[in-house]
Amino acid sequence: MVAVIVIVVLIVAGLAVWTIRAPTTLTVQSEDQLKNSVMAFSRSFSNLSISDSAGSYTFRFGFDYPNNSISRGSATVFKVYAALTSQQLSSSFARGISLDVQSATLLVDGKEDASVKVVTTAQPTLEVIQFEFVNTSLPAGTYNTTARLVLSTMDVYYVGYFTGTTSIVTMDGSFTIS
Numbered sequence: 001m002v003a004v005i006v007i008v009v010l011i012v013a014g015l016a017v018w019t020i021r022a023p024t025t026l027t028v029q030s031e032d033q034l035k036n037s038v039m040a041f042s043r044s045f046s047n048l049s050i051s052d053s054a055g056s057y058t059f060r061f062g063f064d065y066p067n068n069s070i071s072r073g074s075a076t077v078f079k080v081y082a083a084l085t086s087q088q089l090s091s092s093f094a095r096g097i098s099l100d101v102q103s104a105t106l107l108v109d110g111k112e113d114a115s116v117k118v119v120t121t122a123q124p125t126l127e128v129i130q131f132e133f134v135n136t137s138l139p140a141g142t143y144n145t146t147a148r149l150v151l152s153t154m155d156v157y158y159v160g161y162f163t164g165t166t167s168i169v170t171m172d173g174s175f176t177i178s
Contacts, residue, residue, distance in 0.1 A: 023154045024122050025096030026084040039081045044173050052164035054155035055089040057097055063147055063171035069178040073137050078106060080147050080171060082127040098154040099127045106131045107146040142176045
């Protein structure tokens with residue numbers, strides 16, 4: 001009898017820890033909310049629709065990179081913003097959705113910028129993926145850039161969470177070094 005109680009307590013404690021460690025769910029953002037957020041600084045946009053066992057979702061991505069010429073060798077950061085713009089939950093046990101960045105790379109003229117450090121920040125309204133330490137020691141000129149993200153949805157339930165669908169998002173732009 002004591003063994004059964006111990007097992008039940010361990011299961012309940014495990015479920016509680018699993019639920020507490022669940023990622024922050026994104027809240028649906030309207031077009032007006034996005035226009036009044038940092039997403040408005042983005043220079044290129046992309047949409048992604050995903051369906052999985054917990055529901056159907058649409059995300060809006062914005063790629064924010066310098067609009068003005070960058071001085072050669074100066075520090076700069078490129079950012080990708082991800083916002084949830086629609087959500088149709090198909091499971092009554094689902095609480096919402098989050099994004100998990102599996103990998104993120106920044107390409108400059110088709111070549112990966114290996115100096116880039118990727119920092120991801122999850123907020124209730126936006127997921128922010130920053131590309132820090134972008135190589136600006138290139139010769140003066142205009143360069144094409146591509147942010148490539150491999151993302152997985154995280155279906156967050158009232159008890160626990162599971163990895164859902166994996167998708168690839170690419171966003172293009174250009175920047176100038178003077």
